[in-house]
Amino acid sequence: MLKEIQSRRSIRNYKTDVIDKQDVLDILNAGIKAPSAKNNQPWRFVIVNDETKNKISNKMVELYGPNKTAEVIKTVPYLILIYNKDNEYFNHLSIGACMENMILEAESKGLGTLWIGYIKKIEDYVKELVNVDYELVSALAIGIKNENPIERPRLNLEEVLTIED
Ligand SMILES: Cc1cc2nc3c(=O)[nH]c(=O)nc-3n(C[C@H](O)[C@H](O)[C@H](O)COP(=O)(O)O)c2cc1C
Numbered sequence: 001m002l003k004e005i006q007s008r009r010s011i012r013n014y015k016t017d018v019i020d021k022q023d024v025l026d027i028l029n030a031g032i033k034a035p036s037a038k039n040n041q042p043w044r045f046v047i048v049n050d051e052t053k054n055k056i057s058n059k060m061v062e063l064y065g066p067n068k069t070a071e072v073i074k075t076v077p078y079l080i081l082i083y084n085k086d087n088e089y090f091n092h093l094s095i096g097a098c099m100e101n102m103i104l105e106a107e108s109k110g111l112g113t114l115w116i117g118y119i120k121k122i123e124d125y126v127k128e129l130v131n132v133d134y135e136l137v138s139a140l141a142i143g144i145k146n147e148n149p150i151e152r153p154r155l156n157l158e159e160v161l162t163i164e165d
Helices: 003-007 021-031 050-064 068-075 091-108 118-129
Strands: 043-047 078-084 112-116 135-143
Touching: 003 091, 021 043, 021 078, 021 091, 021 135, 043 091, 050 068, 050 078, 050 118, 068 112, 068 135, 078 091, 091 112, 091 135, 118 135
Parallel strands: none
Antiparallel strands: 043 078, 078 135, 112 135
8 A cells, every 4th residue: 555545644733834835736736647537637726825714714613613624724824725627427536536646645745634625615605705616626725734643443344345256
């Protein structure tokens, strides 16, 4: 198994230090190497600025109360919005592959990430804020880890696998 698959964790505590923008571009470049149905590459990205990050975080807190995801969005140096360009059947699967590529590339650079699906809950607000007409799928927080979580539990392979006779 790739060592990054084994060592990766969702990181919800970041140092405030900025990270090199080139690292973020490398991570996005890993994302766009992902397979996609019919090679239609449905992913589109926006790197948001601090003002937008703060507004998104504040809106989450306003609607859902203080929470870890909102805290990450506020403190992490980079927040990438990930959009789906059109309504093709397999786009969300392709974008999932893109997300995983980015997360593993970040891990190989020693950087932490958090996949933020929760942002979907404020999609309309984000649409007002960021002038992009595509469907918002998720966000990805990228920064320097300030925690080292133990592996979160997984079902055993036997619990999820059936082998037909
Ligand atoms: C599609 C998706 C959406 C997620 N959304 C959030 C989120 O909004 N906030 C959050 O804190 N974690 C989010 N996560 C992270 C999961 O909670 C995490 O992957 C899971 O608990 C397992 O922990 P691990 O990633 O450290 O192995 C999301 C993960 C995925 C795959």
